[in-house]
Amino acid sequence: MNNVNELVNRDAKSVGMNSDKLKELETALNFQLGIINSVVVVRKGGIIFEKYFHGLGPNDTFDVTSLTQNIMSALIGIAIDLGYIKSVDQMIIDFFPEAASEASDLVKRSLTIKHLLTMTAPHAWKGNEPLDRLRRQKDWTMYILKTLGQKGKVGEFQYSLASAHLLSVILTRSTGVSTREFANEHLFRPLGMKEIPDQKMKSFSKEDVFGKNITGWIKDPQGYNTGGWGLTLTARDMAHFGYLYVNRGKWANKQIISENWIDESTAQHTDDFGYLWWMREDNGIVTYIGAGIGGTYIYCIPEKELVVVVASKVDKMIIDRWELVEDYILPAIN
Template sequence: MNNLTEWETREAESVGMRSDKLKELDNALNFQLGIINSVVVVRKGGIVFEKYFKGFGPQDIHDVTSVTQSIISALIGIAIDAGYIKSVDQKILDFFPEAASGASDLLKRSLTLKHLLTMTAPYAWKGSEPLDRLRRQKNWTMFILDMLGQKGKAGEFQYSLASAHLLSAIIKRSTGVSAREFANEHLFRPLGMREIPDQKMKSFSKDDVFGKNTTGWIKDPQDYNTGGWGLTLTPRDMARFGYLYVNRGKWDNKQIISENWIDESVAQHSEDYGYLWWLREDNGIATYIAAGIGGTYIYCIPEKELIVVIASKFDKMIIDRWELLEDYIIPAIIE
């Protein structure tokens, strides 16, 4: 991609895709999947399909929910590349000396950033994460750190929004600026994405913390941006982020994220999981996925030079959109 400020729109056949299959996708979207707000398909650096619903358009932002975690993963990689963080093997408590002084627990002292990135850090809760309790705390990071390392074993997968939130706090503690500011300078601005404004938190009610009032990137009472959710992006900017990974960390011939970090991030560290990226393989095609609850996804298929973005209305249901790729988008590729 060369000097692109705006995405180029391209004819399907010019990038090796069948327009008739994409027409089938268009028709399918008209008759089903009612909570989808937008779909963007990028192949070989150009938009080949783009559709919006319910009054949304290319410049409208969406609460991307847990897709936020994959952004945090990228920021950790950039911070390591720049020397702010030593490595993924650095201990979590190195960044929280106030918690380390009271941590007699050998397991807690042994946990590293890699445990947070791979969702293999153990916590006191089992099953549902106590997010409603979390939002009522005056100090979210201390609440999370108190529960860290109390049950289970290090190395067992335990999905946790709290892990990504600790990583956001680590970004601020290591770089001196919030995850939002660090992202604007080192990721969003270099990619030509919308810069994320500061969002003043009026309160920590459910609507403020869990999405309905999100306009920028929400933050906790200590001004740490939420690491597990709470970021807003446009679908085109989600596609830019996906393209950066498919293009081996380069944008406009500049290395934004190191190739080593890309490789580490999408390698399998626990079952079907990398560094805050979900991994999938179907019919020999490897896909890595930034996934948000309710059906918001960035699908990256490097072998096909393909990125598919789906933004959906916030919904507590877990809705898999893979059928759209399987039935229409991947079959549209001309081999």
Template sequence: MQSTINWHKVKPESIYMNNEKLSKLEQTIKSEYNNINGIVIIRNGHLAYEKYFNGKGPGDCHHVASVTKSVLSALIGIAIDKGYIKSVEEKVIDFFPNYISNADKQKQQITIRHLLTMTVPYPYEDWQEPLDVLCQQQDWIKYTLDIMGKSGDLGAFKYSTAGAHLLSAILTRSTGKSARAFANEHLFSPLGMKEIPDYRMDAYGFDDLFGKKVKGWVHDPNGNSTGGWGLTLTTRDMARFGYLYLNNGVWGNNEVLLESWIWESTELNDNNYGYLWWLRQEDGFFTYAAIGDGGNMICCIPKMSMVVAITSEFMMNPRDRWLLIKEHIIPAVID
């Protein structure tokens, strides 16, 4: 494959894609997925398809919501590679000695790996995490550490955005830099992306944290970059990040991310969830995806050497992007 993405559009047939089927994508998106703002398809390291909607273009940044989690996963891998963090087996409470004095046995056992795989107990029903309560706190870290390890069994899957925020705090305590600053230096810059600016936040209302005011990378009241959402990227940025994984962590002549970390992060398991990546085995091929609310997605399909990046305007219950990929993009691949 290409060592970086060739952004000059090539004839789809030259990269084994059916131009006729790809040409029908635009109408399908307009009629069935009308909150999609941008879509980029990379095949064999070449730009196969790129379209924008709703007045957006290649330079527009979008709040990618929980896609942020998968970016944070990469940052943890880079921090381990560079020696800032010893391993995924390090205990979470060891990073916060000023917060925890008398942790119970279960809390003492929670590791970075548990946070990455969403297998930490919390006192709420699965998929009913009270993010509004988290965002009302003056200290998000203390709140999350207090509820971590309660009401459940360590090792059982329970999705947690607050847990991802702890990973951001661990990264900062290990490197001395916010996730935003660390990413700019060790991930975004090597991929040729623009620097994510320091977004000054004076308020923490819904629009500031989740809505139309989100810029750069949101942070909590104490300056920790939000671990579970809050990052803004262009559609091309998302494609670059996905291609880095597809290309085994190499960009140009640089190993940005260890190949072993990518394999470890995307290894199929019973939860269909790796290190902050969603995993899928279907119809004879394997995919892994970064998925964010509203219909944001980076889908990597190793067997087809393909990345699909989709940015979207937020809406409740958007149509599943996987259906678009499965029914309209994968069939355009020529075996």
């Protein structure tokens, strides 16, 4: 792997890729744009393809929706590496003494950080997560804690943005600083990513919590940054983050995330899921994926030293962009 100080534009041929095949990708994008805002392809530490659409550019930020969880996964690993959190086996209830009386049942007391990272903590709903109900709560943390253990079984996969939000609260309570501040200091700044400024939530309307008004990194009523969604990044920021994982957690001769955490968080703990990363294997090639609703993706393919970022408009549809990787980008590797 490379000692990367920053991602710079490189000629495709210099990193073993066929530029003609990448031109086919550009042509395909022009015919299939839909809601795609940007595509960035990185190989061996170089940006070899970077396109923006709808009048957008490299400095524009995008609501990455559920991709926020992948940042959260990295931050928990860094906090463990730095000793703020003991391990993934630490009990959730350790961080919420005010909820001890609400967690008298054995199920809640058995839940660990690992259950949140693997989305195997049971919540009190089946099917679609009631996020709009969460939005209307005065105390999101206590509301989420009350839903834990009421239905389902510990160890069964149950996708939950609320679980990721608890991780943000745990991080803040462990470190004494907001998740945003911790991310700026230990992840965004070292990677040369755009630092996230503090911002005041004007309200908790749908537009402010889930819609077009999202900027920076939104917060809940208690001031905790959302752990499951609500972060905005540039496409290059996403590329930097993805390449950090492909490069085994190292950047500019510094180990930002330990190799142990990279391995642990990108291993399959449940079917096709690691620590808030989706896992995929095709023809023996392993890809770990950050996915946001509407088709925003970070595809990390370490075997090929490859990262593909697709930033899209927020849309209720779940659109997998894997065909772009499969049809145009992987075949471009010589």
